[in-house]
Amino acid sequence: MSYSTELLDSAVATSHVYPQTQANLRRAVSTAYYALFHFLADEACGNWIGPEQRRKLSRAFEHKQMSDASKRCAGRYENALAGTPESDLHSVASAFYQLQRRRHTADCDLSKVFSDNEVDLDIRSVRNAFTKWGVIQNEQIAQDYLFSLLFKER
Amino acid sequence: MSDCTSAIMEVMALTAAGFVNEAAIDSAVRRVEDLFAPQVVQIQYTLENNHYGDPSISFRILVSDDAAHDIDQLYELSKKISHALINEAQTYEKGLDAYFSYRTVSEQEKLRDPMWK
Numbered sequence: 001m002s003y004s005t006e007l008l009d010s011a012v013a014t015s016h017v018y019p020q021t022q023a024n025l026r027r028a029v030s031t032a033y034y035a036l037f038h039f040l041a042d043e044a045c046g047n048w049i050g051p052e053q054r055r056k057l058s059r060a061f062e063h064k065q066m067s068d069a070s071k072r073c074a075g076r077y078e079n080a081l082a083g084t085p086e087s088d089l090h091s092v093a094s095a096f097y098q099l100q101r102r103r104h105t106a107d108c109d110l111s112k113v114f115s116d117n118e119v120d121l122d123i124r125s126v127r128n129a130f131t132k133w134g135v136i137q138n139e140q141i142a143q144d145y146l147f148s149l150l151f152k153e154r
Numbered sequence: 155m156s157d158c159t160s161a162i163m164e165v166m167a168l169t170a171a172g173f174v175n176e177a178a179i180d181s182a183v184r185r186v187e188d189l190f191a192p193q194v195v196q197i198q199y200t201l202e203n204n205h206y207g208d209p210s211i212s213f214r215i216l217v218s219d220d221a222a223h224d225i226d227q228l229y230e231l232s233k234k235i236s237h238a239l240i241n242e243a244q245t246y247e248k249g250l251d252a253y254f255s256y257r258t259v260s261e262q263e264k265l266r267d268p269m270w271k
Contacts, residue, residue, distance in 0.1 A: 064206060075246045078237070101253050104205040113267045115257040120225045121232060128229070 004042060007035035008126055015119050025114040026106040032119075032126045033103035036096055039130060040066070043137065044146040061150060063100060069148035070097040085139045088132040093145065095125040174201070174248050179211070182242035190235055193221035195259055197239070198270070201250075210251035213239055214270055222258045232256050 001009075008031075015028035041061045045054040073093035080086035102122055105112050136142045183197050196216040204210040215235055222228040236254045239245070245252040262270050 067206070071251060078240055078246065097251075098253060101204060101210075101251075108205070112269070113265055115261040115265060117222060117225070117228060117257050117261060118255055121229055121256055124225050124229045 002039075002042065004035045004039035004130075007031050007038065008123070008130070011035060011123050011126070015116075015123060020116070022114060025116070025119045028119050029099075029106040029114065029122050030103050032123050033099040036099055036126045036129055037061070037063075037066070039133070040092075040096065040146065040149060043133065044149055047143075047146065065152065066149045067097050067100050069145070070094070070100075073145050073148065085136045085141060088136045089139075089141055089145060091125075091132045092129045092136075095129040098122075099126065174209075174250065176201070179243050182244070183213075183239070186235065186238045186242050189238060190231075193218055193231060194235065204251055204253070208251055209249060210253060211243070211245060212253045213255070215254065215256045216262060216270060217256060217258055219258050219260050228256065 011028045011031040014024050014031060017024045038058075041058045044061075045057045048054050048057055070093040074090055074097060077086040077090035077093070080090055099122060106114065133142070179199070179201075183199060187194055187197050194215060195218055198214045198216075200212045200214075202210055202212065213236075215232070217228070217231065221231055232254065235256075236252075239254070240252055243250075243252070257265075257270065
């Protein structure tokens with residue numbers, strides 16, 4: 001089982017801990033975000049030919065860069081036809097930048113309250129992103145997206 | 155600041171793309187509420203800067219319990235509503251990062267969250 005899948009399973013388990021607390025719900029959101037973060041980083045690093053450098057390369061990813069790239073991608077394909085690679089990529093990119101914001105709120109903003117459904121939706125969006133990525137991972141636009149997560153446009 | 159300037163500031167927020175007219179956003183939000191009624195009970199929003207300091211709009215969408223019998227149903231509905239809000243409020247064109255939170259009426263009754271009143 002991959003680390004990102006383990007993280008997603010952990011998010012589900014944490015969200016179901018009884019009694020349910022804000023602490024558990026917040027941990028679940030944060031873990032769901034990192035499941036998607038590491039999933040995308042692993043996919044990008046998998047393109048690096050030397051396996052011994054992949055671990056180091058995965059540390060080069062920056063949250064802000066990934067958020068900006070995902071936002072641009074989601075905006076570009078907001079009105080893509082359902083069932084197309086563009087639409088699937090939109091689901092992945094949109095999930096990432098939505099989750100990043102929610103992770104920040106979950107970890108840093110105690111003025112916000114989390115509900116069961118909000119957290120379940122976050123987890124569902126990550127699960128959907130994993131599935132959609134499996135469909136489009138070899139598409140050029142998907143590979144371009146991975147590249148944009150690590151490198152700024154010039 | 156003059157009274158006139160003050161009045162303008164009340165209805166507009168500054169983003170990278172220029173000033174945002176909150177009245178136009180209000181109208182867009184009401185259209186989406188109508189479009190998705192009765193599944194959508196209420197949509198509220200806050201204009202703010204996100205954790206990077208970028209202009210953003212955070213939508214809080216209250217849905218009926220019937221619209222959320224299971225998470226898959228709520229997930230599909232949430233995608234449609236988010237898409238409609240982005241297009242109607244023209245968030246990308248306005249330079250606003252749009253964020254969405256969904257909860258049900260019964261959840262809000264239990265949580266009594268003042269942000270969602």
